Amino acid sequence: MTEQMARIPVFDGHNDVLSRLLREGREGAEERFLNGQKNVHIDLPRARQGGLVGGLCAVYVPSPGREPDANGDLPRVERESALDQTIAQAALLRAIEAKSDGALQVCVSAREIRAAMAAGRFAAVFHIEGIEAAGPDLDLIPVLHAAGLRTLGPVWSRPNIFAHGVPFRFGHGPGLGPGLTEAGRELIRLCNRLKIMVDLSHMNDAGFWDVARISQAPLVASHSNAFAICPHSRNATDAQLDAIRDTGGLIGLNFGVKFLHPEGRADTELDISVMVRHIDYLVQKVGIDHVALGSDFDGTLISNRIGDAAGLPRLFAALSEAGYDDEALAKIGHLNWISVLERTWGA
Numbered sequence: 001m002t003e004q005m006a007r008i009p010v011f012d013g014h015n016d017v018l019s020r021l022l023r024e025g026r027e028g029a030e031e032r033f034l035n036g037q038k039n040v041h042i043d044l045p046r047a048r049q050g051g052l053v054g055g056l057c058a059v060y061v062p063s064p065g066r067e068p069d070a071n072g073d074l075p076r077v078e079r080e081s082a083l084d085q086t087i088a089q090a091a092l093l094r095a096i097e098a099k100s101d102g103a104l105q106v107c108v109s110a111r112e113i114r115a116a117m118a119a120g121r122f123a124a125v126f127h128i129e130g131i132e133a134a135g136p137d138l139d140l141i142p143v144l145h146a147a148g149l150r151t152l153g154p155v156w157s158r159p160n161i162f163a164h165g166v167p168f169r170f171g172h173g174p175g176l177g178p179g180l181t182e183a184g185r186e187l188i189r190l191c192n193r194l195k196i197m198v199d200l201s202h203m204n205d206a207g208f209w210d211v212a213r214i215s216q217a218p219l220v221a222s223h224s225n226a227f228a229i230c231p232h233s234r235n236a237t238d239a240q241l242d243a244i245r246d247t248g249g250l251i252g253l254n255f256g257v258k259f260l261h262p263e264g265r266a267d268t269e270l271d272i273s274v275m276v277r278h279i280d281y282l283v284q285k286v287g288i289d290h291v292a293l294g295s296d297f298d299g300t301l302i303s304n305r306i307g308d309a310a311g312l313p314r315l316f317a318a319l320s321e322a323g324y325d326d327e328a329l330a331k332i333g334h335l336n337w338i339s340v341l342e343r344t345w346g347a
């Protein structure tokens with residue numbers, strides 16, 4: 001089995017390239033992405049090498065600290081700094097598009113994603129992970145939608161005025177903290193009206209079920225794994241997977257070793273077979289049409305066995321050896337993501 005044989009176009013459910021580029025420095029960020037750089041998970045040359053043809057590019061507002069408070073929650077983010085970061089990262093995505101000479105396109109429909117893929121353009125989707133930039137009036141949401149926002153996670157793993165992000169805890173389920181606030185319930189209804197996808201990764205259990213009760217859209221966890229294999233609070237429980245299946249939703253495999261390893265170890269030599277085990281389990285629970293990838297590239301610690309976006313063919317080679325046929329690989333690689341986005345956004 002050569003990597004060439006297993007190269008599958010990948011539309012990926014989560015990367016943190018925008019916040020990573022800004023953390024390094026705004027100057028020259030477009031060129032670093034477009035021309036390539038050292039020691040990162042994603043840039044355009046690596047994406048092309050690995051068959052990564054697009055994905056959800058997250059705006060992620062950095063936390064003021066990583067020290068949990070007495071309740072075990074990570075510190076909240078002030079709205080003003082969240083708004084600054086959100087605008088800066090969204091602007092960077094547009095600046096990369098503008099300088100890319102057609103190599104990257106910000107897509108707002110499934111049709112645009114398919115056309116970009118066919119033309120060899122990286123199909124980027126504007127996503128926000130933690131909507132601290134919005135106030136309880138939600139005025140920012142339609143403005144961001146007009147600017148191309150098509151998917152959002154109400155929370156990262158910290159509380160805000162809408163919901164309670166799940167703290168990172170190995171050996172504990174996602175049942176940590178309360179569910180949606182009244183503003184959070186309004187946010188979900190507004191996302192439904194605007195056809196913005198609601199991402200449940202980073203939501204705690206109470207919030208997950210509040211969204212499941214309110215939302216009319218398929219339930220999606222863009223970058224989470226199977227709790228049954230790796231009992232981490234960030235992963236999806238069997239009951240959550242049942243709900244994802246029942247709504248025709250989707251779960252994207254997170255490549256982060258701490259969310260994969262059965263003992264929760266940050267093992268940088270973790271074997272690709274563990275990723276295959278998660279995929280096997282997820283497929284058995286939700287079906288082959290509802291499992292995809294959500295790498296978390298540039299946002300988490302990944303095994304050297306994958307390394308970066310150029311290593312994606314190694315995952316597909318392992319899946320192929322485990323018995324997944326070409327149709328199944330294409331579904332996991334990109335078809336399932338495009339399908340759930342189309343069903344959420346409309347044609």
Ligand code: ZN
Nearest residue numbers: 129201202223
């Ligand atoms: Zn995340």
